Amino acid sequence: MASFPIDTSKEMKLERYNSYIRRLNSTKLIVASSKLLFRVTLLVALILIFFFIISQPQICQVD
Numbered sequence: 001m002a003s004f005p006i007d008t009s010k011e012m013k014l015e016r017y018n019s020y021i022r023r024l025n026s027t028k029l030i031v032a033s034s035k036l037l038f039r040v041t042l043l044v045a046l047i048l049i050f051f052f053i054i055s056q057p058q059i060c061q062v063d
Helices: 011-057
Strands: none
Touching: none
8 A cells, every 4th residue: 555645736826716716805805995995075065065065054045
């Protein structure tokens, strides 16, 4: 009975693949969170503009 060495090439390929998947998932998370942050910032800006318009008196008042 001869002892065969363990083939580590599959393990290395699997580890490389797992590393690639982790990197891809973190990239997707960063892109999704930046899109969400952009949308929230845009929404807050529009709400602030709306409240500014509502709270200011009319510039052209008709007597």
